[in-house]
Structure formats: C-alpha cells, structure tokens
Amino acid sequence: MPPLTRDDILAYLRETDPGRIDQLRREADRVRRQAVGDEVHLRGLVEISNHCVRGCTYCGIRHDHDSVRRYRMRADEILACARRAHQLGYGTVVMQAGEDYGIGRDWMAELIRAIKDQTGRAVTLSLGERPEEDLVAWKRAGADRYLLRFETSDRHLYKRIHPDRGSIISDRLTILETLRNIGYETGTGVMIGIPGQSWETLAEDISLFAKLDIDMVGVGPYIAHPDTPLARHAHEMMLDDDRQVPADQQTTLKVVALTRLVCPEANIPATTALSTLSDRGRESGLAFGANVIMPNLTPMDYRRLYEIYPAKSCLAEDPQAFHDELLRRLSAIGRRPGTGPGHRKGRA
Ligand code: SAH
Numbered sequence: 001m002p003p004l005t006r007d008d009i010l011a012y013l014r015e016t017d018p019g020r021i022d023q024l025r026r027e028a029d030r031v032r033r034q035a036v037g038d039e040v041h042l043r044g045l046v047e048i049s050n051h052c053v054r055g056c057t058y059c060g061i062r063h064d065h066d067s068v069r070r071y072r073m074r075a076d077e078i079l080a081c082a083r084r085a086h087q088l089g090y091g092t093v094v095m096q097a098g099e100d101y102g103i104g105r106d107w108m109a110e111l112i113r114a115i116k117d118q119t120g121r122a123v124t125l126s127l128g129e130r131p132e133e134d135l136v137a138w139k140r141a142g143a144d145r146y147l148l149r150f151e152t153s154d155r156h157l158y159k160r161i162h163p164d165r166g167s168i169i170s171d172r173l174t175i176l177e178t179l180r181n182i183g184y185e186t187g188t189g190v191m192i193g194i195p196g197q198s199w200e201t202l203a204e205d206i207s208l209f210a211k212l213d214i215d216m217v218g219v220g221p222y223i224a225h226p227d228t229p230l231a232r233h234a235h236e237m238m239l240d241d242d243r244q245v246p247a248d249q250q251t252t253l254k255v256v257a258l259t260r261l262v263c264p265e266a267n268i269p270a271t272t273a274l275s276t277l278s279d280r281g282r283e284s285g286l287a288f289g290a291n292v293i294m295p296n297l298t299p300m301d302y303r304r305l306y307e308i309y310p311a312k313s314c315l316a317e318d319p320q321a322f323h324d325e326l327l328r329r330l331s332a333i334g335r336r337p338g339t340g341p342g343h344r345k346g347r348a
Contacts, residue, residue, distance in 0.1 A: 022146075036267070038334070150172045190202075223276060
C-alpha cells in the first residue's frame with residue numbers, strides 16, 4: 001500500500017462501509033505483525049498521585065474539582081507496585097499522576113533509581129508538563145520513556161480544553177521535542193470525540209504522529225466526566241453532526257489502525273479508555289494494530305480516587321486476576337505477552 005496522504009486518512013476516518021473498515025483492520029494487522037511482531041508488551045501502570053495544578057476542562061482530577069479526595073503514594077508503596085510488576089513479568093513500570101509539584105525533582109529521581117536497582121524494569125513517566133530540569137534529572141536517574149499527549153492538534157480547541165497555567169503557556173509539542181532531545185523514548189496521543197473536534201482535525205492529529213516520528217501513541221475515546229466544565233458545556237461546543245467526531249469504539253479503532261499504518265514501528269496500546277467502552281475493547285484494539293496493554297497496578301483505595309473519567313474499566317481489576325484473564329485472552333487471539341523491556345524497535 002502506498003503511504004497514506006492526509007486525504008486518505010480523512011476518507012478512512014469517515015468510512016462507514018463495513019467491508020472497507022475490515023480491509024483497514026487487516027492492513028493494520030499485517031503491518032503490525034511485520035513491524036513489531038505478535039508480542040504484546042505489558043506495562044504495569046501505577047497512578048502515583050491525583051494532585052494536579054492544572055485546570056483541564058475534560059479531566060475529573062483537575063485542581064478546582066473540590067470534591068476529589070487527594071492522595072500521593074509514598075515511595076515504599078510505589079516500590080511495592082514496581083516489584084509486583086516484576087513478579088508478574090511486566091517489562092515496564094509506568095508512573096502516572098496529575099501535574100503534581102508535591103512530587104519533587106529529587107524525590108522522584110531517587111524513586112526512579114530505587115525502582116531500577118530493585119527491579120531492573122524499564123521506567124515510563126507520565127507526570128505532565130514539568131520543567132526541563134526535572135525531565136533531565138529523571139532521565140539521568142534512569143527513566144526510559146515519557147508520555148505526554150498533545151490531546152488535539154487544533155490550537156483553538158486545545159486552548160479551550162487545556163488552559164495555560166497563569167503566564168506559563170502550555171505548549172506540549174515543544175515539550176515533546178525537549179523530551180526527545182534529552183533522550184527519552186517519547187509518547188503522545190489524543191482523545192477521540194472531544195466536543196468541537198472535526199474529522200479534519202483528527203486526520204491532522206494522525207499526520208502529526210507520523211511527522212513527529214513518535215515512539216509511542218496512545219489514543220482513547222473522550223469519556224465525559226459529569227463534574228467537569230467540558231461535560232457541562234459540551235452542547236455549546238459540539239459541531240454539526242456531519243463534522244463532529246463521535247467518541248465511539250469504531251472511530252477509536254480506525255484511529256488505532258491508521259496510526260499503525262503511519263507509524264509502523266510505534267508501540268501502540270489498547271487503552272483503558274477503549275476497554276471502558278466495551279468488554280472486548282482491548283482485544284479489538286489489538287486486532288486493529290495495537291501491541292501494548294497497560295494493566296493497572298495502583299492499590300484499589302487510590303485507584304478509585306484517580307478518576308480522570310467515570311467508571312474506568314480497571315476499577316474492579318485485581319492485578320493477579322486481571323493478569324490470569326489477560327494471558328487467557330491473549331492466547332485466544334493468537335498473541336503472546338512480550339519479553340524484555342519492549343523498547344521501540346530500532347531505537348534502543
Ligand atoms: N497529568 C498527566 C496524565 C494525564 S492522564 C498529563 O496531563 O499528561 C492521561 C491521559 O488521559 C490524558 O493525556 C488524556 O488524554 C486522558 N484523559 C483525561 N481525561 C479524560 C477523559 N475525560 N476521557 C478520556 N480520556 C481522558
């Protein structure tokens with residue numbers, strides 16, 4: 001298949017014919033197998049804090065959501081989760097949080113060192129728009145990867161859903177470049193079906209993944225959290241029916257497939273948000289080009305409080321039970337858990 005143009009991407013996004021959508025799935029699956037193989041890399045996710053300084057209008061843990069009880073895990077609690085990841089055979093520990101400056105530069109660096117020393121896992125961070133000095137210190141401490149979704153390539157829409165922090169302009173594309181220069185494997189992504197998101201914008205998002213030559217891409221449906229400004233104002237922001245991208249499974253799967261086609265070697269998760277839409281969401285993601293799953297290892301009492309959107313599919317998942325079920329489901333679809341850290345092919 002020749003490289004996809006932005007118009008091809010747009011046409012696939014708007015495609016409704018089941019035969020053509022299946023053709024897209026088959027092509028993405030073929031490219032996935034050829035470029036990254038049948039292994040599904042497992043990354044243990046630990047949601048280490050729900051404190052946040054930002055006011056993202058889509059997010060349930062933004063700073064002015066007063067009814068959220070806030071937590072920050074202790075280092076020994078996080079280390080226990082990292083050891084759990086190791087025991088379960090996961091190659092990577094992912095630490096995610098709100099943008100929390102209570103997570104200090106040195107504290108985090110020490111924690112990263114301890115995780116590397118005690119478990120030898122790859123370490124991925126997803127801690128928001130931290131200053132360059134923090135990102136450098138954490139890379140030096142041994143962190144391997146950093147995730148920072150640009151959320152949408154439409155600058156106007158971005159400003160509406162992801163406000164600047166006082167005088168500090170939020171420019172995630174520049175931070176992605178910084179991360180790359182520091183030496184991180186870098187991941188980004190978008191939400192699908194944000195009120196005000198057009199098909200053209202979404203096609204541009206996918207083209208931008210390719211342009212950035214990004215190492216990891218996570219995409220998931222936007223799931224409205226009722227206590228957020230975006231949920232309250234959605235009706236004012238929604239485009240006409242033929243222009244507004246729906247936040248549904250089929251659109252998300254198309255985006256996963258198109259991302260695989262434009263970034264053949266990227267590590268692409270079947271995300272928690274996707275599996276929240278349907279029980280078989282993860283398998284569908286894997287069938288449409290994904291090759292990563294991020295099992296949640298956050299202790300239950302904290303997990304409930306990391307409510308970026310309601311009814312996250314992982315709320316009932318005990319790590320061991322989830323793991324056993326996951327292995328069954330992978331083998332049922334002819335895939336196997338990854339071995340090793342699961343770095344981007346050709347980069348490590
Ligand atoms: N503070 C970090 C981690 C945020 S949570 C950061 O800002 O990078 C990780 C991702 O969850 C976000 O980048 C966003 O794309 C997604 N997310 C947040 N709220 C969501 C919602 N209501 N529905 C779907 N995805 C959401």
